Amino acid sequence: MNYVKNQLTVMRRSLLREIEGVNPEFMDVQPAGFNNTIHWHxxxxxxxxxxFLLNSNSNLPAHYSQLFGYGSKPAEWTGDVPSVEVLKQQLQEQLVRLLEIPEESLTEKVAQPFQGMETVGEFINFVVLHETNHIGQIHAMKLFIQSTN
Structure with a gap:
């Protein structure tokens, strides 16, 4: 379990470190060739x-799935959109809850399998992979935006 907790911690800290010092004006820039913004990511x-991991214990407002779910776009945002600062705080708070996932649940089957994943442990691996992919997207966007401004 220490390995799993370390993966989650390293992943989330990497994400938050990636956006440290980024000009706030850049957070909502959608460069040509990119589908979204850093804010959206x-x-x-x-x-x-x-x-995928905390659904039954969710602390997030229901409308987040419309704002940030698969296929959503910041160009279509309406209503109450959380600021980058709010999202950063929620990402930090979420890590605490992720680290509370008990070791014995890693082999438990989930209610709704997804793309061949059936256990909590498999979903943790997916979340780590998914988030690191988005860290890479944020990194590329950040470099592109900074180089053109």
Missing amino acids: LGHVLTAAEK
């Missing part, structure tokens, strides 16, 4: 981890 990884 932060909400998306938060929402995905919540959905």
Whole structure:
């Protein structure tokens, strides 16, 4: 379990470190060739981890799935959109809840399998892979935006 907790911690700290010092104006820039913004990516990884690992214990507002779910776009946002600062705080708070997932639940079957994943442990692996992919997207976007401004 220490390995799993370490993976979750390293993943989330890497995400938060990636956005340290980024000009707040850049968070909502959608560069040509990219589907979303850094702001969207932060909400998306938060929402995905919540959905796949904490759904029955969710602390997030219900409308986050419309704002940040698969296929959503910041160009279509309406209503109450959380700020980057709010999302950063929620990402930090979520890590605490992720680290509370008990070791004995790793082999438990989930109610709704997804893409061949059936256990909590498999979903943790997916969330780590998913979030690191988005960290890479954020990194590329950040470099692109900074180089053109």
